[in-house]
Amino acid sequence: MATFSLQSHCFFLLVLLLMILNLRHHLALAGGCQYPPVIFxxxxxxxxxxxLVAGLGYSIGLPNGRSFFRRSTGRLSDGRLIIDFLCQSLNTSLLKPYLDSLVGSNFQNGANFAIVGATTLPRYVPFVLNIQLMQFLHFKSRALELASTSDPLREMMISESGFRNALYMIDIGQNDLADSFSKGFSYSRVVKLIPNVISEIKNAIKILYDEGGRKFWVHNTGPLGCLPQKLSMVHSKDFDKHGCLASYNSAAKLFNQGLDHMCHELRTELGDAKIVYVDIYAIKYDLIANSTNYGFEKPLMACCGYGGPPYNYNVNITCGHGGSNGCDEGSRFISWDGIHYTETANAIVAMKVLSMQHSKPPTPFHFFCAG
Structure with a gap:
């Protein structure tokens, strides 16, 4: 048993090393980004x-952030998120939260409007997608106003061309599905809501396009039925061959099909726009299905949580709160807290995103370099 454990650990370290080298290769290729883009x-x-922390003062403490930042930054992970790795691949600073009043007024490389728990519907409820769009429109108006004055802050603001050439990233929809299932909606009822969610995302892209945006990067949603949180809270036994909830994943795949079709339609409708659809689902499900190939030991178990195997998730004792425990080696886990991924898993996802194998149309991320 000890020999097997040692062999497994050595294999894991080899896989991790290869993953890091591959990621660095992709980052180096994109590192020729002499003029990093503005990203929203x-x-x-x-x-x-x-x-979430900046907007509501919500407490997200350690062990969140322990692996890279050595402190909590408000990210629900032990380290960097996929978007952090993508930003680093373009040699640009990590995106600051739009609502963070303590980061100064320097948003020269863009801003992040994403908020924990965000959905697309219902509208006008903080911080759903259309509220995030309203925040962006306010930000843009104020930035351009300052740029036209003698205010010292004008040097730290984004110009009209900056907004026009910016990359607009959208990663939303998971909570619309998850919240509907958590309310006890039937599978058929959840599926019927999908066109409305897709419509909200389409509307957001068209608003950004009307504001001059021409570069869009759209992530689909991951395998909802493989999240330890869902697995621990659902009594249904409709598992697929990898232990995930088949109905939840089926809904996610239907959403993704609709999102893919919407992006295809918009490419025709908005002929001068670049709209890239990224299949995050395929990447994340591959991590689950082939977990041992990546050095992950328990693909459906949270690193940080409470309750132990098989899922280590308790809705009343979640990661970072009293009674919860963090595993010793998050790099051996896919799931950080039952919902979100570990930094190691996020790094692998980012590496695969940068490979262009899951993008439609295949587009190198450094295509979005400015200048």
């Missing part, structure tokens, strides 16, 4: 870099 991101907790 809209989404939920998968890409929230501190918006």
């Amino acid at each position: 991101n809209f989404g939920d907790s998968n890409s929230d870099t501190g918006g």
Whole structure:
């Protein structure tokens, strides 16, 4: 048993080393980004870099952030998110939360409007997608106003061309599905809501396009039925061969099909826009299905949580709160807290995103370099 454990650990270290080298290769290729782009991101907790903490003062403490930042930054992970790795690949600073009043007024490389728990519907409820769009429009108006004055802050603001050439990233929809299931909605009822969610995302892209945006990067949603949180709270036994909830994943795949089709339609409708659709689902499900190939030991178990195997998730004792425990080696886990991914898993996802194998149309991320 000890020999097997040692072999497994050595194999894991080899896989991790290869992953890091591959990621550095992709980052180096994109590192020729002499003029990093302005990036605006809209989404939920998968890409929230501190918006919930800044906007609501919500406490997100250690062990969140322990692996890279050595402190909590408001990210729901032990380290960097996918968006952080993508920003680093373009040699640009990590995106600051739009609502963070303590980061100064320097948003020269863009802003992050994503907030934990964000959905697309219902509208006008903080901080759903259309509220994030309203925040962006206010930000843009104020930035351009300052740029036209003698205010010292004008040097730290984005110009009209900056907004026009910016990359607009959208990663939302998971919570619309998850919240509907948590309310006890049937599978058919959840599926019927999908066109409305897609419509909100389409409307957001068209608003940004009307504001001059021409570069869009759209993530689909991951395998909802593989999240330890869902697995621990659902009594249904409709598992697929990898232990995930089949109905939840089926809904996620239907959403993704609709999102893909919407992006295809918009490419025709908005002929001068670049709209890239990224299949995050395929990447994340591959991590689950082939977890041992990546050095992950328990693909459906949270690193940080309470309750132990099989899922280590308790809705009343979640990661970072009293009674919860963090595993010793988060790099051996896919799930950080039952909902979000560890930094190691996020790094692998980012590496695969940068490979262009899951993008439609295939587009190198450094295509979005400015200048």
